[in-house]
Amino acid sequence: MATALVTGASSGIGAEFARQLASRGMDVVLVARSIDRLQQLAEELQPQYGIDTTVLVADLTQPQDVERVYTETEGRGTTIDLLINNAGFGDYGEFAKSDRAKILSMVQLNVTALVDLTHRFLPPMQQRQSGCILNMGSIASFQPLPYFSVYAATKAFVLSFSESLWAENRKTGVKILALCPGPTDTNFFEVSGSPASNGNSQQLASVEEVVRDAIAALEKDTSNVVVGGFANQVMTTLTRFFPRDVLVQAVEQQFRPNRD
Numbered sequence: 001m002a003t004a005l006v007t008g009a010s011s012g013i014g015a016e017f018a019r020q021l022a023s024r025g026m027d028v029v030l031v032a033r034s035i036d037r038l039q040q041l042a043e044e045l046q047p048q049y050g051i052d053t054t055v056l057v058a059d060l061t062q063p064q065d066v067e068r069v070y071t072e073t074e075g076r077g078t079t080i081d082l083l084i085n086n087a088g089f090g091d092y093g094e095f096a097k098s099d100r101a102k103i104l105s106m107v108q109l110n111v112t113a114l115v116d117l118t119h120r121f122l123p124p125m126q127q128r129q130s131g132c133i134l135n136m137g138s139i140a141s142f143q144p145l146p147y148f149s150v151y152a153a154t155k156a157f158v159l160s161f162s163e164s165l166w167a168e169n170r171k172t173g174v175k176i177l178a179l180c181p182g183p184t185d186t187n188f189f190e191v192s193g194s195p196a197s198n199g200n201s202q203q204l205a206s207v208e209e210v211v212r213d214a215i216a217a218l219e220k221d222t223s224n225v226v227v228g229g230f231a232n233q234v235m236t237t238l239t240r241f242f243p244r245d246v247l248v249q250a251v252e253q254q255f256r257p258n259r260d
């Protein structure tokens with residue numbers, strides 16, 4: 001049976017990936033820091049779908065934990081067919097006032113751990129001439145976001161990195177996909193300390209819709225996919241037609257925190 005490894009599987013989009021992949025008969029390796037939530041999910045999915053579940057507790061801001069995710073799976077002979085690099089978080093507010101340790105750990109999780117895991121799991125996939133790596137971008141991958149400056153830059157990195165790897169791997173049998181959702185109904189906004197919509201009336205997409213469309217995109221030959229509603233497609237397309245200085249000033253106004 002094929003196996004998927006999902007980082008950030010304890011909540012939100014990652015937990016939904018685990019559910020939908022398990023419902024398709026895939027074994028799942030669930031990775032995050034919250035052991036209770038991972039075990040609860042594993043205990044739900046194993047009997048419901050008759051699949052194998054493995055819980056791996058790891059803080060992916062720690063390089064030794066990232067290494068352990070590899071050594072305790074592929075390194076021990078468990079073939080990982082699908083790697084979902086989903087774990088990530090944002091931090092809302094003025095950059096100069098942000099907590100340095102927090103933004104550096106965001107870069108460590110959203111960028112460094114994702115590159116590290118990709119670098120470990122890709123060569124065995126290439127050897128087998130099969131496998132998929134899905135990297136979690138965002139519609140923020142397509143434009144700078146003042147007051148989410150570091151977060152948007154991490155997601156721009158993910159898109160650029162994934163597109164390059166997609167092109168490098170077209171003849172290897174390994175698919176690389178950057179998944180770019182818009183605002184989605186998860187803990188993201190609470191964790192990042194941001195209002196969900198920033199004054200914009202856009203609805204939050206459901207995790208079910210985001211993951212369903214992501215899995216459908218994995219079946220196509222494409223380097224990236226924007227999901228979570230038509231408005232996200234429009235927004236990511238329109239950004240190409242505006243001068244970058246004009247665009248970023250408009251976004252600055254939209255995202256500016258309320259002043260005291």
Ligand SMILES: NC(=O)c1ccc[n+]([C@@H]2O[C@H](COP(=O)([O-])OP(=O)(O)OC[C@H]3O[C@@H](n4cnc5c(N)ncnc54)[C@H](OP(=O)(O)O)[C@@H]3O)[C@@H](O)[C@H]2O)c1
Binds near residue numbers: 008010011031181182
């Ligand atoms: N929600 C949105 O609007 C939206 C839009 C575009 C992209 N995204 C991206 O989607 C991904 C998933 O976020 P979400 O929206 O589902 O938010 P979420 O519900 O807060 O999920 C975040 C997941 O990341 C895990 N995580 C956080 N820090 C970690 C660490 N140090 N080590 C290991 N795992 C860690 C969390 O688990 P633990 O706390 O248990 O470790 C949790 O499972 C993120 O990359 C986010 O940037 C979200």
